[in-house]
Amino acid sequence: MAQASGGLLKIVVVGHVDHGKSTLIGRLLYDTGSLPPGKMEEIKAMSERRGMALEWSFLLDAMQAERDQNVTIDTTQIWFRTATRDIVIIDAPGHREFLKNMVSGAAAADGALLVVDAREGVREQTRRHGYLLHLLGIRQLAVVINKMDLVGHSRERFAEVENEITRYLGEIGVTPAYVIPISARDGDNVATAASSMPWYQGPTIVAALERFQALTVPVEGPLRLPIQDVYRFDARRIFAGRIESGILRVGDKLLFSPSGRSARVKTIEAWHAPMPVEVRAGQSVGFTLDEQIFVERGEIASHEDRPPMLTTVFRSNLFWLGAEPMEPGKVYKLKLGTREAPVIVQAIERIVDTDTLERRKGERVERNAVAEVVLRARDGKPLALDEYRSIARTGRFVLIDGYDTVAGGVISMEGYPDQRQALTVRSSNLFAVEHRVPRDVREKRNGHRGAVLWLTGLSGAGKSTLAMGLEQVLFQRGFHVYVLDGDNVRAGLNTNLSFSPTDRAENIRRVGEAAALFADAGFICITAFISPYQADRDRARAAAGTSFHEIYVQASLSTCETRDPKGLYKRARAGEIADFTGIDAPYEAPTAPEMVVDTNTLDIAPCLEQLADYVERNLAGAGSPMPPAARVRDKESTAPKR
Amino acid sequence: MQRLDELEAQSVYILREAYNRIDPLAMLWSMGKDSNVIVWLAKKAFFGRVPFPCVHVDTGKKFKEMYDFRTRYAREWGLNLVVGDCPPIEAIDPSLPPAARSAARKTDGLKALIEKHGYQGIIAGIRRDEQAMRAKERVFSPRGLTGHWDVKDQPPEFWDQYKTDFPPGMHIRIHPLLHWTELDIWHYIRREEIPIVPLYFARNGKRYRSLGDQDITSPIDSNAATIDDIIEELASTRTSERAGRAMDHEHEDAFERLRAAGYM
Numbered sequence: 001m002a003q004a005s006g007g008l009l010k011i012v013v014v015g016h017v018d019h020g021k022s023t024l025i026g027r028l029l030y031d032t033g034s035l036p037p038g039k040m041e042e043i044k045a046m047s048e049r050r051g052m053a054l055e056w057s058f059l060l061d062a063m064q065a066e067r068d069q070n071v072t073i074d075t076t077q078i079w080f081r082t083a084t085r086d087i088v089i090i091d092a093p094g095h096r097e098f099l100k101n102m103v104s105g106a107a108a109a110d111g112a113l114l115v116v117d118a119r120e121g122v123r124e125q126t127r128r129h130g131y132l133l134h135l136l137g138i139r140q141l142a143v144v145i146n147k148m149d150l151v152g153h154s155r156e157r158f159a160e161v162e163n164e165i166t167r168y169l170g171e172i173g174v175t176p177a178y179v180i181p182i183s184a185r186d187g188d189n190v191a192t193a194a195s196s197m198p199w200y201q202g203p204t205i206v207a208a209l210e211r212f213q214a215l216t217v218p219v220e221g222p223l224r225l226p227i228q229d230v231y232r233f234d235a236r237r238i239f240a241g242r243i244e245s246g247i248l249r250v251g252d253k254l255l256f257s258p259s260g261r262s263a264r265v266k267t268i269e270a271w272h273a274p275m276p277v278e279v280r281a282g283q284s285v286g287f288t289l290d291e292q293i294f295v296e297r298g299e300i301a302s303h304e305d306r307p308p309m310l311t312t313v314f315r316s317n318l319f320w321l322g323a324e325p326m327e328p329g330k331v332y333k334l335k336l337g338t339r340e341a342p343v344i345v346q347a348i349e350r351i352v353d354t355d356t357l358e359r360r361k362g363e364r365v366e367r368n369a370v371a372e373v374v375l376r377a378r379d380g381k382p383l384a385l386d387e388y389r390s391i392a393r394t395g396r397f398v399l400i401d402g403y404d405t406v407a408g409g410v411i412s413m414e415g416y417p418d419q420r421q422a423l424t425v426r427s428s429n430l431f432a433v434e435h436r437v438p439r440d441v442r443e444k445r446n447g448h449r450g451a452v453l454w455l456t457g458l459s460g461a462g463k464s465t466l467a468m469g470l471e472q473v474l475f476q477r478g479f480h481v482y483v484l485d486g487d488n489v490r491a492g493l494n495t496n497l498s499f500s501p502t503d504r505a506e507n508i509r510r511v512g513e514a515a516a517l518f519a520d521a522g523f524i525c526i527t528a529f530i531s532p533y534q535a536d537r538d539r540a541r542a543a544a545g546t547s548f549h550e551i552y553v554q555a556s557l558s559t560c561e562t563r564d565p566k567g568l569y570k571r572a573r574a575g576e577i578a579d580f581t582g583i584d585a586p587y588e589a590p591t592a593p594e595m596v597v598d599t600n601t602l603d604i605a606p607c608l609e610q611l612a613d614y615v616e617r618n619l620a621g622a623g624s625p626m627p628p629a630a631r632v633r634d635k636e637s638t639a640p641k642r
Numbered sequence: 643m644q645r646l647d648e649l650e651a652q653s654v655y656i657l658r659e660a661y662n663r664i665d666p667l668a669m670l671w672s673m674g675k676d677s678n679v680i681v682w683l684a685k686k687a688f689f690g691r692v693p694f695p696c697v698h699v700d701t702g703k704k705f706k707e708m709y710d711f712r713t714r715y716a717r718e719w720g721l722n723l724v725v726g727d728c729p730p731i732e733a734i735d736p737s738l739p740p741a742a743r744s745a746a747r748k749t750d751g752l753k754a755l756i757e758k759h760g761y762q763g764i765i766a767g768i769r770r771d772e773q774a775m776r777a778k779e780r781v782f783s784p785r786g787l788t789g790h791w792d793v794k795d796q797p798p799e800f801w802d803q804y805k806t807d808f809p810p811g812m813h814i815r816i817h818p819l820l821h822w823t824e825l826d827i828w829h830y831i832r833r834e835e836i837p838i839v840p841l842y843f844a845r846n847g848k849r850y851r852s853l854g855d856q857d858i859t860s861p862i863d864s865n866a867a868t869i870d871d872i873i874e875e876l877a878s879t880r881t882s883e884r885a886g887r888a889m890d891h892e893h894e895d896a897f898e899r900l901r902a903a904g905y906m
Contacts, residue, residue: 061809100798232687236689242651242655271685280645282647283651284652286689398803402738403805403807404797404807
């Protein structure tokens, strides 16, 4: 029977260029009798035409271009069958610049063969591929030491290379299941045990592959069901997605993250099959809820007692595929499960040299490099995720730059707390009521968009002066505009708050929320607060969403101290004021503001001109086409078919 | 999980991704066994309906049994059927070998249809095990304005994160069956009792293993008259599925040229 007992096994074959991957694959096909009739003759003829000895790798190279260059270009899949199971080989190329093809093939594999040339031993790509297999989450590995015929089938040489590779793999936490000496060209230890190496007692490659386990999905883990879509084809409102971990049952109370909404599973839907009462990891499912709650694509459904973490910042180990290097402050689109969100590179902590495993400081991550990077949610909205080591499928992500996938990474929360408690909304039973005057209608009448212009900078940098000046300029040009200024707000809305760190954060939170309401009402709201912490500004950004414009009013501490309009620096220096920003409390300059105005070098008038220009360019004229970044979101909110 | 359940879950996931991310979207329906399996999977994914048009690029040279099948199941399955014409053979690149030239009519017919309806995504039933060139495909595979496929510069694709961001002028081919084998298809058709065109079953010692245009598709020697027979036959054969498709074999790189130009 065709579907053999061991189940289909997907393996990837990797290793340094010219260490014999393609030859090994050709030999595996031949020795297991998996070649179509006439194929061997075809390859012989092809090799002779090119004046070479029998070239096994031609079996794999379907394309003219590849044959001429004698280099495997892209991932190819080849099926063959042993006595007990069906196997798919994903052939991955050895050339350094083809990393993206290798990860495309290898990420789907159950196990891997890492091929090492017995003469050359462990080389740069041997280590690199070993490291990437580990990063991609491939845990079953057999090391194949090839070309043993060229080292006289030497047991000593085998032991040397075996030592070298197991030591490297050990350092990254990988233990190979087998280390097998072979000669692919002669077929020694490929499918049949070799008489040339009687000292080797382990399995042949075929026997090793038969013992590999097919990848299983984690049924035992906590439930993770990223919502893929919500269908309303008929009276039913069906939530669709694939279970990445755990089990879902009818009647389960589900928690959706990050929204925090919850409801019970009413039915599990199916077509052309009985409706199940229980579905498990690996299945693509659809279910209905007992309550009408708003849940959209990107949320993760879990049980209430074992939810994913919520955070606006996380640490990752990633490989970089982008042509342009990754740099701090750059913004990318994160895809994690079905969620998409903008993230900013907060810090590149270490660049990992996969050859020596050294970790060094670096300002940029170049193509094909591996690095440890801290990423932060650009819009300040929390992300639901897991650590890779606890739940792999919700603990890994890709990054998109423009139209291209530029990175794959795995998540660690080392040094960062779960923010679920801090982010949980205390008031429940809230129902948003919809306005009868939609925001875009307001904006059309006003002739400009509503927005928050958030000025941040040291005391004395010129925030209030610029805010009041800009208000006047914009008002004269017909904009609806209002300034929220520090001292003014503290006299009313925030009169009950002190200058303690907690109350300062609350001060900024309230201002952020109030400013967002102004923007929603169609106003341009200018705020003038020191707002020294990025986390606080991120929260204000989260409140206003895409209407938020962070503007860094830049001036050096010495400039500000010289100006000292309110005499505060003098008092702080004298110790009369504690926790004064710039003196004995930090100011975190924005890493990626929408705009910077430099009051060190420019007078007020040109700064105002720059600000007014910015508003004219970005906010004037409602109903103009949305910027490209908004394309997808726009589609979702207008799609009538759901 | 059983292999067929795993395959089904993966394909359903892919179809749902395509439907959520790409609009307008259409699927190619040739009435062949693979595209019938996709229709079936779509009905599973979307709970009884196929929420995008099913496009048949009609060369006018299909078998009568296939046209009969189209009429019947477009209605029974509630499909939104869109039929597109193909240009005459005289309009096709005369430097192509004869059978490939005939097959290229379909490529041009599809291009015209994509332009007319502005489709951003086309779902096609190709599989990696069919043909060495198709083995190199991605699940979400971008195409330029002309339908051109650049096999040497394909996007990375891993962890089920597919290419759904692409510049204007490009469209995406989506391949929900890429990871299935021919044998998987038959096992699934048997388990789910999916209707198929009767030409797949042997009559007078011959049957069609793959269905294309009448003049460039030939039957194989076979006595397999039931699905069980076919599964048994395939388990022991080592001949390739597309051996009866003339355009694949005219020249070492005939199929590569067809695909690069936009053939499925």
